[in-house]
Amino acid sequence: KSLTIGLIPADGIGREVIPAARQVLEALPSDVMPARLNFVDLDAGFEYFQKHGVALPEQTLAALKGDCDGALFGAVSSPSHKVAGYSSPIVGLRKKMDLYANVRPVISGAAATASGERRAIDMLIIRENTECLYIKEEELHEGADGKYAIAKRRISEFASRRAGEMAFSMALQRDRMRQQVAASERTWKGRPKVTIVHKSNVLSVTDGLWRETVRGVYTGNAEYREGVDIEEQLVDSMVYRMFREPEAFDVVVAPNMYGDIISDGAAALVGSLGLVPSANVGDNFVVGEPVHGSAPDIAGKNIANPIAAIRSAAMLLERTGYASAALAIYRAVDKVLEAGQTKTPDLGGRSTTSDVTEAVCRLL
Amino acid sequence: KSLTIGLIPADGIGREVIPAARQVLEALPSDVMPARLNFVDLDAGFEYFQKHGVALPEQTLAALKGDCDGALFGAVSSPSHKVAGYSSPIVGLRKKMDLYANVRPVISGAAATASGERRAIDMLIIRENTECLYIKEEELHEGADGKYAIAKRRISEFASRRAGEMAFSMALQRDRMRQQVAASERTWKGRPKVTIVHKSNVLSVTDGLWRETVRGVYTGNAEYREGVDIEEQLVDSMVYRMFREPEAFDVVVAPNMYGDIISDGAAALVGSLGLVPSANVGDNFVVGEPVHGSAPDIAGKNIANPIAAIRSAAMLLERTGYASAALAIYRAVDKVLEAGQTKTPDLGGRSTTSDVTEAVCRLL
Numbered sequence A, B: 001k002s003l004t005i006g007l008i009p010a011d012g013i014g015r016e017v018i019p020a021a022r023q024v025l026e027a028l029p030s031d032v033m034p035a036r037l038n039f040v041d042l043d044a045g046f047e048y049f050q051k052h053g054v055a056l057p058e059q060t061l062a063a064l065k066g067d068c069d070g071a072l073f074g075a076v077s078s079p080s081h082k083v084a085g086y087s088s089p090i091v092g093l094r095k096k097m098d099l100y101a102n103v104r105p106v107i108s109g110a111a112a113t114a115s116g117e118r119r120a121i122d123m124l125i126i127r128e129n130t131e132c133l134y135i136k137e138e139e140l141h142e143g144a145d146g147k148y149a150i151a152k153r154r155i156s157e158f159a160s161r162r163a164g165e166m167a168f169s170m171a172l173q174r175d176r177m178r179q180q181v182a183a184s185e186r187t188w189k190g191r192p193k194v195t196i197v198h199k200s201n202v203l204s205v206t207d208g209l210w211r212e213t214v215r216g217v218y219t220g221n222a223e224y225r226e227g228v229d230i231e232e233q234l235v236d237s238m239v240y241r242m243f244r245e246p247e248a249f250d251v252v253v254a255p256n257m258y259g260d261i262i263s264d265g266a267a268a269l270v271g272s273l274g275l276v277p278s279a280n281v282g283d284n285f286v287v288g289e290p291v292h293g294s295a296p297d298i299a300g301k302n303i304a305n306p307i308a309a310i311r312s313a314a315m316l317l318e319r320t321g322y323a324s325a326a327l328a329i330y331r332a333v334d335k336v337l338e339a340g341q342t343k344t345p346d347l348g349g350r351s352t353t354s355d356v357t358e359a360v361c362r363l364l
């Protein structure tokens, strides 16, 4: 058996954290990782665009579709001015590969909470990944008072239903996982809960459709109704409550743009964006992607935190059926964080990307 | 001389905090408040809609335009389902009265920072108030895969320019105010700074226009260029940074929806939404409005925090030319907060709305 992973470091620190994640994958002992791993190096990104005029080359898409079981994406730089013909490759990738949900677990480590420093957070954010303002249908017009521009925000029953299904089924799955842990060790003690984020008090049609569709997924399924609680939260209040009582959230499901904002906010709660992984998930493919950006200010210095990318690699393993390998990585990372000896500067330490990567590898 | 203020309590705790604000205004001694105050009670809100089929009656608009120098708006309840014909009265008010900027100061009190509990925050959020997704142009369609809906997001040069002007001029005004305070007492020590929030890496046309227009206001004005620094922040990173280093922000200017989300998030940083005021500002009119909602769960119990509404009343006085009266209110509120004896439950206390209101009045 073998597992073929496309590696797309893209820009900035993506070039450091993706090799780090690869190193960890290669260090997995064969008892937890039975399949042979193959890696395929693939191009994309703003820097690639500047050289070749395309940010997400066809060969990359063809290789992903033809040869790979999953992929890891690093991070992409944003041009500081509008650049003709440029379009974000990660947004394109999500759409072209139909990766319809972006799954972002935000967890405060046992160490942080035991020391009382931070609150117990164990949140899973499901971000719809294919539509909303991300369809990028925008037009510029000349009006009487000068220029104006219109962007379209699309919300469909189809996409909302898929995101909703993902949210409720993951809420149940998380609950099953929790049952395997002693009650005292669980961060979330209650029944599984899904919080539906929207702004239907203003966007009654689009967010109205989102909300009714996600609710419909719930009311139409006996297993969900019996096993999961639901609540709703307006996006502005959501950001407020997330900071006031982050321990109140289990699974959170949101349209694309709100999900983008909320997940960066949640990352702030657990100490650093450098810790938060994500997986872009479709029915047949998964792309792991750290939530952080390309961080041009620290790129090339070997000080970027590789943990978000390493955890994203574990999420990829989880989705492709290698749960024990994923678990081994999660545990090794947790141990490194708990020991607190090897930390990159974003966590207040002085270790390098390589130090952290090696520390994780040693504990596998 | 007289000042006529329209009072629109609207829904829920709006009915408690607006009378509280009025009580404080009436308690202002004549040496700080030379003008006679008149109040006009006006209707609006979801409850009003349920009875009369209209959320923002024409008489209210006519009275505001004809008789009032400014107004105070309480809060509005959101229907829990889409209700035909209902449209948010505060959104309507902002548009109909051309209140093109929503100004939200977020300040951590001296008490909080002196005790080391919280970080020194002295941020002013300028939220564009007339367009973005708030134009509410939405349509529902039937597609091959089921329903889908499209909302339009409008960004214009005209509105962006006005918001930008407001941001840069307020940055300079804040600086002038600061010069009147001992350096050691200032929360913001550096040069004035404006942070432009956008998401032009995805919305290159609409947010591209926003960003270029706001930058254009800056580059076209020598006073701004000499006196103010600017920076940009993608909305997702903005929420992250705001929580990681809130002390890094002075004036923040954002399109409508991002501004809505950011200001609720910032409120979480200073302890409670119940503390954060706002002013909806146009060239000829101002409507003070607490940032919090109608809080149906605590309505009618006399425990809502009146401070956001009281501070909003002070912002109204500031904009209508009564700076000393405004200052007297800000100081009285700060003293009550510093003393820490009289606090509503949202701040961990057991005092009532009336207790807090009276405590503020006594210190005027």
Ligand SMILES: CC(C)[C@H](C(=O)O)[C@@H](O)C(=O)O
Pocket: A076, A088, A090, A091, A260, A291, B201, B202, B236
């Ligand atoms: C780079 C950008 C287009 C992207 C997004 O907004 O989706 C990023 O912020 C993310 O969250 O993956």
Ligand SMILES: CC(C)[C@H](C(=O)O)[C@@H](O)C(=O)O
Pocket: A201, A202, A236, B076, B088, B090, B091, B260, B291
């Ligand atoms: C009630 C709602 C329409 C409103 C808004 O989103 O503008 C509120 O959240 C606010 O911030 O004043």
